[in-house]
Amino acid sequence: xxxxxxxxxxxxxxxxxxxxxxxxxxxxxxxxxxxxxxxxxxxxxxxxxxxxxxxxxxxxxxxxxxxxxxxxxxxxxxxxxxxxxxxxxxxxxxxxxxxxxxxxxxxxxxxxxxxxxxxxxxxxxxxxxxxxxxxxxxxxxxxxxxxxxxxxxxxxxxxxxxxxxxxxxxxxxxxxxxxxxxxxxxxxxxxxxxxxxxxxxxxxxxxxxxxxxxxxxxxxxxxxxxxxxxxxxxxxxxxxxxxxxxxxxxxxxxxxxxxxxxxxxxxxxxxxxxxxxxxxxxxxxxxxxxxxxxxxxxxxxxxxxxxxxxxxxxxxxxxxxxxxxxxxxxxxxxxxxxxxxxxxxxxxxxxxxxxxxxxxxxxxxxxxxxxxxxxxxxxxxxxxxxxxxxxxxxxxxxxxxxxxxxxxxxxxxxxxxxxxxxxxxxxxxxxxxxxxxxxxxxxxxxxxxxxxxxxxxxxxxxxxxxxxxxxxxxxxxxxxxxxxxxxxxxxxxxxxxxxxxxxxxxxxxxxxxxxxxxxxxxxxxxxxxxxxxxxxxxxxxxxxxxxxxxxxxxxxxxxxxxxxxxxxxxxxxxxxxxxxxxxxxxxxxxxxxxxxxxxxxxxxxxxxxxxxxxxxxxxxxxxxxxxxxxxxxxxxxxxxxxxxxxxxxxxxxxxxxxxxxxxxxxxxxxxxxxxxxxxxxxxxxxxxxxxxxxxxxxxxxxxxxxxxxxxxxxxxxxxxxxxxxxxxxxxxxxxxxxxxxxxxxxxxxxxxxxxxxxxxxxxxxxxxxxxxxxxxxxxxxxxxxxxxxxxxxxxxxxxxxxx
Numbered sequence: 130x131x132x133x134x135x136x137x138x139x140x141x142x143x144x145x146x147x148x149x150x151x152x153x154x155x156x157x158x159x160x161x162x163x164x165x166x167x168x169x170x171x172x173x174x175x176x177x178x179x180x181x182x183x184x185x186x187x188x189x190x191x192x193x194x195x196x197x198x199x200x201x202x203x204x205x206x207x208x209x210x211x212x213x214x215x216x217x218x219x220x221x222x223x224x225x226x227x228x229x230x231x232x233x234x235x236x237x238x239x240x241x242x243x244x245x246x247x248x249x250x251x252x253x254x255x256x257x258x259x260x261x262x263x264x265x266x267x268x269x270x271x272x273x274x275x276x277x278x279x280x281x282x283x284x285x286x287x288x289x290x291x292x293x294x295x296x297x298x299x300x301x302x303x304x305x306x307x308x309x310x311x312x313x314x315x316x317x318x319x320x321x322x323x324x325x326x327x328x329x330x331x332x333x334x335x336x337x338x339x340x341x342x343x344x345x346x347x348x349x350x351x352x353x354x355x356x357x358x359x360x361x362x363x364x365x366x367x368x369x370x371x372x373x374x375x376x377x378x379x380x381x382x383x384x385x386x387x388x389x390x391x392x393x394x395x396x397x398x399x400x401x402x403x404x405x406x407x408x409x410x411x412x413x414x415x416x417x418x419x420x421x422x423x424x425x426x427x428x429x430x431x432x433x434x435x436x437x438x439x440x441x442x443x444x445x446x447x448x449x450x451x452x453x454x455x456x457x458x459x460x461x462x463x464x465x466x467x468x469x470x471x472x473x474x475x476x477x478x479x480x481x482x483x484x485x486x487x488x489x490x491x492x493x494x495x496x497x498x499x500x501x502x503x504x505x506x507x508x509x510x511x512x513x514x515x516x517x518x519x520x521x522x523x524x525x526x527x528x529x530x531x532x533x534x535x536x537x538x539x540x541x542x543x544x545x546x547x548x549x550x551x552x553x554x555x556x557x558x559x560x561x562x563x564x565x566x567x568x569x570x571x572x573x574x575x576x577x578x579x580x581x582x583x584x585x586x587x588x589x590x591x592x593x594x595x596x597x598x599x600x601x602x603x604x605x606x607x608x609x610x611x612x613x614x615x616x617x618x619x620x621x622x623x624x625x626x627x628x629x630x631x632x633x634x635x636x637x638x639x640x641x642x643x644x645x646x647x648x649x650x651x652x653x654x655x656x657x658x659x660x661x662x663x664x665x666x667x668x669x670x671x672x673x674x675x676x677x678x679x680x681x682x683x684x685x686x687x688x689x690x691x692x693x694x695x696x697x698x699x700x701x702x703x704x705x706x707x708x709x710x711x712x713x714x715x716x717x718x719x720x721x722x723x724x725x726x727x728x729x730x731x732x733x734x735x736x737x738x739x740x741x742x743x744x745x746x747x748x749x750x751x752x753x754x755x756x757x758x759x760x761x762x763x764x765x766x767x768x769x770x771x772x773x774x775x776x777x778x779x780x781x782x783x784x785x786x787x788x789x790x791x792x793x794x795x796x797x798x799x800x801x802x803x804x805x806x807x808x809x810x811x812x813x814x815x816x817x818x819x820x821x822x823x824x825x826x827x828x829x830x831x832x833x834x835x836x837x838x839x840x841x842x843x844x845x846x847x848x849x850x851x852x853x854x855x856x857x858x859x860x861x862x863x864x865x866x867x868x869x870x871x872x873x874x875x876x877x878x879x880x881x882x883x884x885x886x887x888x889x890x891x892x893x894x895x896x897x898x899x900x901x902x903x904x905x906x907x908x909x910x911x912x913x914x915x916x917x918x919x920x921x922x923x924x925x926x927x928x929x930x931x932x
Contacts, residue, residue, distance in 0.1 A: 414848050463743055
């Protein structure tokens with residue numbers, strides 16, 4: 130088959146180049162359709178009960194994640210100039226297109242009882258601008274007498290105050306969201322200059338937009354870093370600008386195709402898909418290294434350029450295809466996680482790894498068929514004494530020190546098992562953000578002063594119309610709120626209970642001691658006042674309708690919580706549900722605990738479990754490919770050992786260095802395994818070729834295969850090590866961990882494949898190198914079996930004869 134492929138490629142060079150040019154232009158056009166993702170992609174599948182509960186909540190009460198929060202700590206907040214500056218900030222924010230409302234101390238209101246009309250009237254506590262300090266002092270006393278706002282808008286113990294900015298949903302889901310957040314920050318900066326007090330920003334829309342912009346900046350940075358690092362390393366290896374330039378051309382076109390394919394699929398750029406272009410560069414370059422290294426080896430033998438290129442396609446094409454297939458398989462297993470963000474990452478990565486193989490096998494032979502053959506100085510890397518000595522040293526270790534190899538491997542394995550036992554599993558919503566980043570610092574400000582901002586929502590279905598406002602259920606809700614206050618990670622609640630307490634206080638002329646749940650007799654009077662005030666309240670962002678549905682059957686208790694991590698959240702989630710069930714028995718009430726914090730916790734837990742499954746699937750899938758390639762089950766089992774060993778060592782390092790298992794780090798294993806197997810395939814493919822040429826001498830075949838493939842394996846592993854190492858400069862901790870851990874895993878895999886695998890082949894000898902391995906499904910080509918050069922008919926026949 131590969132003879133025919135080589136013939137086709139070299140006979141149709143111009144047509145293939147024209148086709149590739151047209152497709153590349155098309156992909157470039159399609160890449161312009163890609164948009165940034167400014168939302169957290171759901172980690173849960175759409176049929177998951179937690180996801181369905183969250184969707185039900187959104188359908189009833191609307192979006193919970195459309196607020197940007199601004200916070201300040203100022204012990205002189207109620208000094209006239211400081212307060213008026215805060216009011217000016219509120220006013221300037223309201224003038225921004227996309228801001229629908231602003232709510233803070235300055236926009237707080239009081240309820241006034243209108244006995245004549247038997248309703249409550251909503252009256253602002255503060256005017257837009259206070260003129261006198263005495264007036265402000267008086268209004269401050271009124272504000273502090275209303276417990277409804279305590280820990281909601283201020284924390285009197287820390288002198289912290291916040292402002293909630295509600296954003297327009299439609300604009301928030303458009304491209305204008307970045308400008309909207311920038312305008313809010315600009316207004317905040319103006320306040321800082323006027324007041325000389327720092328302010329803090331947070332809220333889900335703010336976090337999402339800021340992180341998306343960080344991803345956008347890193348995408349471009351990583352592409353240039355990947356190109357620069359790989360170009361430098363290739364030049365140091367090959368000492369040829371042509372090799373560097375055309376290798377970069379191949380991966381550059383592959384990047385355009387990757388972005389174009391993502392545009393065709395309609396996938397947005399996320400923290401994972403943003404890594405694909407540099408990944409394509411790093412993973413694609415080894416294709417060029419193997420192809421060009423083989424080209425130089427062949428050209429040195431007979432100085433025939435076309436003969437060397439067709440042998441490259443014929444001999445390296447098969448192994449390179451399988452190595453790319455196994456790497457793609459490692460990424461493709463993410464498709465089975467049912468998580469949207471990982472499915473998209475797996476689909477695009479898997480497709481484009483095969484694309485970069487196609488581009489490599491087409492462009493490298495075609496381009497170099499037009500160029501002059503390599504000069505002797507370009508072939509000197511084949512005699513690199515340093516690399517040669519390293520390979521010879523590895524050969525000696527495999528031949529003469531196998532017992533020591535096994536002892537060292539055994540000791541490392543025991544240490545690995547101990548290290549794995551120390552691994553912890555956790556995940557935070559802002560875990561990947563540096564702890565000195567303003568985004569993280571500001572979130573901690575709100576956690577310290579207001580117990581966090583992550584939404585935690587409780588829905589209670591009383592199963593009866595008007596059940597949510599019955600006296601007994603209001604008391605149950607109040608009891609539940611009091612019991613939940615015992616958990617430090619949860620904020621002060623907002624609910625119908627608080628509204629009714631507020632109304633009772635107003636009913637008794639604003640006296641603070643009356644901020645309590647009304648008795649049954651009081652409830653009827655107070656709710657009659659509330660119902661008559663409902664229209665006006667709705668106009669002011671919903672005094673009642675925010676917390677109960679239209680039938681008054683279901684009630685909402687809204688909390689905010691700290692980002693405590695999935696480990697602590699698992700414990701807290703269980704305790705909260707137990708508390709809920711003790712107050713609202715499941716046989717009489719239907720309750721659901723939801724919100725972004727719960728969805729994230731459940732999604733992370735689901736993702737980690739499924740990623741372990743995808744790793745096992747990757748091992749099975751790749752083992753199947755290798756079984757098909759080598760037609761020997763025993764050989765497959767032996768070849769898996771040097772590739773699973775690095776995974777154990779990496780997991781051990783995670784345990785020793787306290788790197789937790791989370792979605793960003795669990796990715797390491799599937800990716801690294803899919804790539805590290807490449808070296809095994811190249812080595813075993815050459816080993817099998819050498820068996821036939823050495824009259825089935827296992828010892829000779831092991832040595833010859835190691836000497837020929839060892840150089841390319843070292844080259845590609847160094848490229849991959851530094852290529853993945855570029856992710857260590859990321860602003861996201863997960864990306865840093867992914868890059869470093871994959872780089873380390875591949876480095877361990879290199880030595881494992883160069884030392885442990887040959888040692889195993891020599892020790893087990895004929896037990897694994899059986900007849901099925903000697904007579905494989907895939908054909909092994911003889912060195913002298915070539916395409917007839919006259920049949921190629923490349924451009925002009927006399928050009929071939931001159932070769």
